[in-house]
Amino acid sequence: MQDEKIEEIFRCPYCLAKEVDISLLFDEAKGEYYCVRCCFVGTKQEVFEACDRLIPHPKSGH
C-alpha cells in the first residue's frame, strides 16, 4: 500500500509581490520550498511569513 502524499503548492511571495505568479518547488531532502525564478528558499512557515510581509492585504486601505 502506498501512502501518497501530495505537497501543497505555494506561490513564491517574492515573485508574487512583483506580480509574477510562480509556484514554489519542494526540496524533499531539505524539507524546504524554493523558487526557480528568484533566490527564495524557506520552510512552509517562512513562506507564510514572507507572504504576510510582502503582499499587501486587500483589506488595508482608507
Ligand SMILES: [Zn+2]
Ligand atoms: Zn520567487
